[in-house]
Amino acid sequence: MNAEELAREKLAEQRLxxxxxxxxxxxxxxxxxxxxxxxxxxxxxxxxxxxxxRHEEHQHETMNARAVK
Structure with missing residues (x-):
C-alpha cells in the first residue's frame, strides 16, 4: 500500500x-x-x-473542514 492509499484509509476511518x-x-x-x-x-x-x-451544524462543519485537509 502506498502513502496515498494509507492516507485515504486513515481519512475514511476518521470519518467513520x-x-x-x-x-x-x-x-x-x-x-x-x-x-x-x-x-x-x-x-x-x-x-x-x-x-x-447548532451542535450538529458545528459537528458537520468540523467534519467537512477535516475532510478538506
Missing part, C-alpha cells in the same frame, strides 16, 4: 469515527430533550432543540 460520535451525541441529546421536555415547558424544549441543531 466522527459519524459514530455524531450519531451518539445526537441520540444522547434527543434522549435528554425527551426527558427534560416531559417536565419542562414547550419553550424550553424548543431551546434544547435549537441548541442540538
Amino acid at each position: 469515527q466522527q459519524e459514530h460520535q455524531h450519531e451518539s451525541m445526537t441520540r444522547r441529546a434527543t434522549q435528554e430533550i425527551h426527558q427534560s421536555s416531559q417536565g419542562n415547558t414547550d419553550e424550553e424544549a424548543r431551546e434544547l432543540l435549537v441548541e442540538q441543531r
Whole structure:
C-alpha cells in the first residue's frame, strides 16, 4: 500500500469515527430533550432543540473542514 492509499484509509476511518460520535451525541441529546421536555415547558424544549441543531451544524462543519485537509 502506498502513502496515498494509507492516507485515504486513515481519512475514511476518521470519518467513520466522527459519524459514530455524531450519531451518539445526537441520540444522547434527543434522549435528554425527551426527558427534560416531559417536565419542562414547550419553550424550553424548543431551546434544547435549537441548541442540538447548532451542535450538529458545528459537528458537520468540523467534519467537512477535516475532510478538506
